Amino acid sequence: MPTPLSTHAQAHTPAHARAVPVTAAELLDFALRTAADPAVVDSLPLDPQGRTWIRLEGPGGSEAWVIGWPPGTGTGWHDHAESQGAFATARGRLTERSLAVRLPSEGWRSLELAPEVDRSRSLEAGRGRAFGEHHVHEVLNESPDEHAVSVHAYYPPLPLIRRFSRTGQVLTLEHVERPEDWQ
Template identity: 80%
Template sequence: MPQHVTPLPPALSPTSTPSPTSAELLDFVRRTAADTELVDSLPLDPEGRTWVRLDGPGGSEAWLIGWPPGAGTGWHDHAESLGAFATARGTLTENALAVRLPASGWKTLELADGLDRSRRLPEGTGRAFGRHHVHEVLNESTDTHAVSVHAYYPPLPLIRRFSRTGAVLRLEQVERPEDWQ
């Protein structure tokens, strides 16, 4: 749950502008991550992640997120939404699976070998991803906060959270927007 949430003015409705592409979302998060005044305005908490909702392009959902040392998201996906994120401060690590999971009808999956991908995203770098992207994001630093900017289109209809033990991925929880806003 967010510890600090300050809504900004609403974005244009999705019907008034074309849907943003993943490249446009990536451009937005990179430009926003470079806004030092905005990044410096985020309250940081030594105990948990903090975030502020931003006005994303073309009706997208966007967030500025602070990551204390050792914080992470756990394994999750963003359902039918495209996404992008960029590191504004510190370094984040993304662990991802190179596989599209079924949208429904399962609780446990055994993953094949060779699906794991890992990348470090130092300050100023970002990445875009497509629908059904399964990943976890971590601040592996033991002493430095990280800050990042994230954008999703369409706005997140849900987030599926998973646990992982070795090659076994288990669906643990489905969160809806009212759970995090």
């Protein structure tokens, strides 16, 4: 299947011609505009059992995805390494649970978190958020019966994703995924 490109993505300057990196604000603007584009959102095949996704051309050489979330699905705790990012909900409602503290990027397997670092936000259709590098979060569709769809963008393109488990206030690094694992 060819990679869908939104008219928003095609209108941006190619990565090799861009002199400055894409900002988190630009990623959020792209995610919000693309989430509002029915042609892009409707191009995503939905599966009632598992998450689905298609890759998009993001602004300035960024990596972008449209993701479908069946009821009760989520990402688990993870980060995006040195990439900054943004996501916007196109349909339904997503919950983001995040940590309001920057974690060391290397040299640890398990960390005990202070109780005040947890954050939670609900993002209904038309809302989004941007984040910096090393942002640790999990994204969930907590609806018992409504499929959600969202648009995500990362710059630079994801070099890796670190996956964590969490038991109470203890966050444990479980494994590292590389781009070849999800493309």
